[in-house]
């Protein structure tokens with residue numbers, strides 16, 4: 001999977017979120033890993049699972065690393081082994097192990113164990129998934145948190161430190177205050193754009209072969225639905241996969257995604273209305289709205305009917321595809337029409353004002 005390949009350069013890019021915090025607060029590289037890993041040329045071609053050539057980069061940019069989420073950690077907090085040079089004892093990184101940071105709220109070693117547990121019991125975990133087969137398809141931490149996730153879009157509000165003045169009314173050290181200010185603001189805001197969320201989930205949920213292995217419908221139609229179209233055109237206000245399947249606002253987390261057949265799911269018949277009506281979405285939505293609205297387009301429901309034992313003929317499927325394509329075409333014509341028309345209008349306008357000013361010159 002391309003993402004796994006990408007992740008091999010994780011470290012280099014795990015440095016990528018530039019929190020911009022002053023480097024002096026971080027520990028120095030007392031393990032001396034960067035003595036070698038600071039060289040940009042460090043890398044070679046290896047093979048991926050399918051025996052295709054894959055570039056491996058062993059270079060770690062120190063500045064970026066130190067400014068990253070994990071920049072306070074020593075390399076060995078994640079990389080077990082690596083006692084020998086050349087390394088013959090490198091172990092795969094386990095995201096759920098204890099690291100040497102302390103959680104200041106308890107004083108105990110910090111770890112991502114709680115998240116791992118949530119994930120295990122979710123639709124994406126070995127305890128919560130419906131089948132025991134093809135477990136390799138289930139997303140692990142590294143599948144969802146690759147380079148891209150680390151490249152958190154610097155929210156303008158955070159970048160401009162708009163509210164830090166409030167903190168500085170009381171806290172006198174600017175450096176100290178900036179550190180906590182950034183921490184809280186990053187944590188309290190979502191970091192992926194809607195487009196990125198859709199791309200993340202679609203990587204698997206639009207993969208026909210993978211979804212067939214799990215007896216699930218492909219979320220093909222999503223980009224043809226209202227929510228999908230709006231996201232493609234950059235609308236951040238409209239619902240993305242997580243706003244419906246794990247809305248933070250209602251206390252869900254992306255690590256606890258469940259099937260809609262599970263009563264606790266926010267898209268289950270029990271909770272659907274509440275989810276549609278959440279703040280910022282369809283306030284005042286009624287039962288009918290929630291039960292009738294189709295979020296995933298028709299091809300998907302054809303698969304659903306088929307599984308429920310209802311006959312869906314090839315002809316019907318072909319017809320649905322045809323309708324979807326037609327809708328797509330109409331969209332395109334409309335867009336060309338509207339944009340083209342606008343352009344034409346501008347041109348005529350320009351021509352008219354030129355003419356008017358020329359004529360004005362004669363008088």
Ligand code: HEC
Pocket residue numbers: 031032033034035036037044058075076079082085086087090
């Ligand atoms: C003397 C130089 C040197 C030092 C010091 C060093 N490394 Fe490396 N490391 C290398 C080289 C060279 C490679 C690439 C080896 C290869 O081609 O497989 C490498 C590869 C790696 C890999 C990838 C291995 C794999 O096959 O997946 C990891 C992880 C790694 N180093 C971590 C560390 C850590 C952590 C430290 C500090 C504790 C460290 N290295 C110290 C030279 C060094």
Ligand code: HEC
Pocket residue numbers: 007008009010011014033034037055056057058059060065070073074075076077078079091092093142
């Ligand atoms: C937060 C955990 C974490 C920390 C801290 C960390 N790494 Fe990594 N590193 C990873 C993960 C995850 C991978 C991907 C390979 C894997 O899953 O085992 C990786 C991969 C690597 C690779 C191999 C890249 C490849 O293409 O295979 C090197 C080299 C490396 N790390 C060096 C370092 C060095 C040097 C440091 C310290 C400056 C460091 N890492 C700190 C998590 C970490």
Ligand code: HEC
Pocket residue numbers: 095096112115116117119124139140141142143144145189190191192193253254255
């Ligand atoms: C199915 C994809 C997926 C998997 C698997 C996944 N995460 Fe996440 N994770 C996300 C998304 C999406 C966010 C929200 C980030 C955002 O707001 O952009 C997130 C957020 C986080 C956060 C920030 C705190 C929070 O809840 O917002 C941490 C820490 C985290 N994940 C760690 C992990 C660890 C550790 C694992 C493995 C045990 C893991 N994740 C597995 C998708 C995933």
Ligand code: HEC
Pocket residue numbers: 163164166167168169170171177180181184
């Ligand atoms: C009205 C004054 C005031 C403002 C404004 C204020 N703080 Fe505080 N803050 C305090 C006081 C007093 C304490 C210590 C008492 C306590 O722990 O409740 C504290 C404690 C903290 C702590 C915990 C420190 C520790 O080690 O226990 C953090 C972190 C913090 N503030 C960050 C912020 C940030 C970030 C802002 C701005 C968003 C902010 N504060 C705004 C007065 C203020």
Ligand code: HEC
Pocket residue numbers: 123124128129130131137138139140143144197200201202203204205214216241242245254257258259260261
């Ligand atoms: C690495 C691949 C991968 C990624 C990324 C991924 N999923 Fe999944 N997802 C799966 C697989 C495989 C299953 C089926 C597990 C099983 O066999 O029960 C699944 C199951 C689900 C289910 C439950 C289906 C059911 O009826 O049991 C939902 C809902 C879901 N995913 C939503 C999401 C959302 C939302 C995202 C993005 C945050 C996402 N997935 C990201 C692979 C992935």
Ligand code: HEC
Pocket residue numbers: 198201202205216217219222227239240241242243244245258259260261267272294295296
């Ligand atoms: C507007 C809300 C909404 C959005 C946005 C949304 N979904 Fe769904 N999704 C639902 C609902 C509701 C269901 C339950 C079946 C139904 O009513 O069609 C569902 C069903 C599913 C299923 C079938 C398994 C199950 O739990 O029934 C998967 C897989 C899934 N969605 C993945 C995704 C992915 C991936 C995205 C983003 C590309 C996404 N969804 C976007 C609301 C949404």
